[in-house]
Structure formats: C-alpha cells, structure tokens
Amino acid sequence: MELEEQRNIIERALSERMLHHVLTILRQWAKEVGTARYEDRIQSLEDNYRCTFDYFLGNDDADRDEVLGRLSHDAYCLADELYGDIRIKRGMSPELNDFNADDTESVLRYFATCVHLREEDLDWFDEVVHDKSRGVTALVLVAALSKNLREVFQEEALCRLIMATDSPSEMVKSQAIMSSIKLMAQWDIRMDFFQKVLETFMAYLRDEEATFGALMTMVTMSEANLKRIMVDELKELDEMPEELMDFMDKSQLSNLSDMVTNSEAGYIRAIVEILPQTWVFDMIMYDNEHYQEQIAMQYLSIGRMNLVWDHIDKAEDWLVERLRSGEAKPVDYINYGHCCFLRGDRSMAYENYREARARLKSARKFMELFRPDRKALADKGVPLDDIYFVEDQLVHL
Secondary structure, eight states: OOHHHHHHHHHHHHHTTOOHHHHHHHHHHHHHHTOGGGHHHHHHHHHHHHHHHHHHHHOOOTTHHHHHHHHHHHHHHHHHHHHHHHHHHTTSSOOOOOOOTTOHHHHHHHHHHOSSOOHHHHHHHHHHHTOGGGHHHHHHHHHHHHHHHHHSOOHHHHHHHHHGGGOSSHHHHHHHHHHHHHHHHHTGGGGGGOHHHHHHHHHHSOOHHHHHHHHHHHHHHTTSOHHHHHHHHHHTGGGSOHHHHTTOOHHHHHHHHHHOOTTHHHHHHHHHHHGGGSHHHHHHHTTOHHHHHHHHHHHHHTTOOTTTGGGHHHHHHHHHHHHHHTOOOHHHHHHHHHHHHHTTOHHHHHHHHHHHHHHHOOHHHHHHHHGGGHHHHHHTTOOHHHHHHHHHHHHTO
C-alpha cells in the first residue's frame, strides 16, 4: 500500500474515532523507521483504547466521546511524527536540524521542508513576521511554511502561521490569512481534534472583513494564472508605494515567485471546491446574509453555481449581463440554462445548453460541467426525466 494511501486511511479512520486499524499502520511505520522510541506510545494508545472499549461494553459513559477525542488527537500527533520520519527515511523530505538565518535560501529550504520544526524555529518565525523592517523575509517565511504544512501537519506551526495574521505588514498579514484559510480547509477532517488550532483561529482571525476579503480573493485566484501574476507584480515593483519599498528587495522577493509552482492553481481550485463544506468557511460566514450572497456570486463568477441556488434571481441577472458582454464562457451558458430550466423555460434552457455544447466541441467536456448540477436541479423541482431527456439530446449532438 502506498504511503499516501495509508495516510488517507489514517485521516478517515481517526475522523470517525476508529483507532484499531490506524494503530496497525503506525506499528508498520515504526518498524520501518527502525526506532524503539515510538513503541511505548503506540502500546499506551492501544491499552487506553482497549480499556475504553471494555468499559463501553458494560457502562453508559457520558465522557466516552471526550476520551475518544483525546485518544484520536494523540494518535494524530503520533501519526504526524511518524509520517515525517517515514518521509525522511524514504528520501521524500530532507533531514534538517538547523538553518542559517542570514541566508535567505537556507531559511526558505528549512521552513519549506523540515518535517519536525522545533519551538525555537517557530519563535524565530514569530520574531521575523512581526518585524516590519524584515517584510520580505517574512513573506518568504509564510510562503515556505505554508508549503511545508500542506505535506506534513504540524499543530504548533499552523498556530504560529495563524498568529502571523497580526503582522504589522499588510502584505504579510494578507498572505498569512489566505494561507491559514487554505490549510484549515485542507485539514478540515481533523479540526475537531485540534482545539488549540481552533482557539488560535478564533483569537486571531476575528477581523471578519479582512478574513472574508481573503476568502473572496482566493475564489478569484482559483481561476488565475498565479505564476504570471507574480511575475507581473515583480515587474511593477518599482511602482510600489514608497513605504513598502523601504523593506522590499527584488532579489529576495523573487524567491516568492519560485514558491508558485505550476500546481499552485490546481491546489487552490481544489481548496475552493471543498471550502463551503469546511469548518473555517462556516466560521467566516457565520449567519451573515450579506457575506453569503457575496460569496455565492463570487463562486458564480468562476463558473460554479453550487452556492447560488438560493439566490437564483440575482444569478440570472448576473448571467444575462455576462452573456451580453461577449466574455461568456461555456459554463456561463450552462448556468444560464439552469436558471431557465428552473423557471420552466425548457426551450431557452436547451438553447443555452446547446451553445455551451457547441463551444466545448466534446460531449465529455460538456458533461464534466453539466452533471455535477443534476442533483441541485432536481432538488429545486426540475423533473429528473426532463434533465435526462435534455442531456441525452446534448450528448449526441
């Protein structure tokens, strides 16, 4: 079984507080790493889990969920440490013990790839990101640490990244907010077990306007060419406000461009796709109807209707203007077709679907855009037979 597959099993199992299979995998990892230092922790988890189950069989224990939650947290932490060691053992991550604070390349490599960051490393991170005179280094640090935390979850490091959102530099603050949102969405399945992360988020990301603004920007960025944007920003660096130029250095900032890989946009698209189902999204939205409407329309602007079904009149108005502008994409014709279908105009719906189908030239590409919305159409009252009938005609054009 591949390493990533094993980690996915661990994530899913622990999210449901099912520890037995997880502990089997962790024993395999400990054996591969070849160190005895994990044995006592694994055995302790097994013993506590067995005692909890034995007690459950004969008692109605109101504290059982809390006990299982603590065991799951401990198992997650052990799995994260072992996963880091396995990556080092297999050459997937370097074994790093220190960095040269005066060498940007050394700092970048260390914070981007070290799988076991120490408290003193994170204290240095705090010092830099809260020092406005070291703004470029701080930007590099935030980008590097964010990249690292995608691969290996490190609880304290994620907390420090969230705390970086109160940096005196607006650029650092903005990047830290966006990185924190992405990472909390990525690791959403385990958030219930990491109370410190949740408490840090609540303490540092309560500036609703700034956090919501970062969320809106992220949705827009999911369709952007990030590499090109970064290059353009570097070209325009000489035109930046004078107060930013005091701590900007082109040679250093170019490291940020190097951090933007070709897969970055794909990563952001994946995060944007799952965001509405995550804890961090709910915390940003609360019950703010204005925010909910804004984010729904922002999703519509990148072709996704998954949040606008309750704002269909405004969505239709927006799509009409989009189609009139001459800048409409095939997905916009599909979405406008959905609006027509919902108000009972099957002929107009079909004409817009057909336009999208013609522009895409491929039945497969059309269905990739059309099929995810079937259930929403049906839930909103469009007969499923009608949806299938129209779909059949479009596929065989």
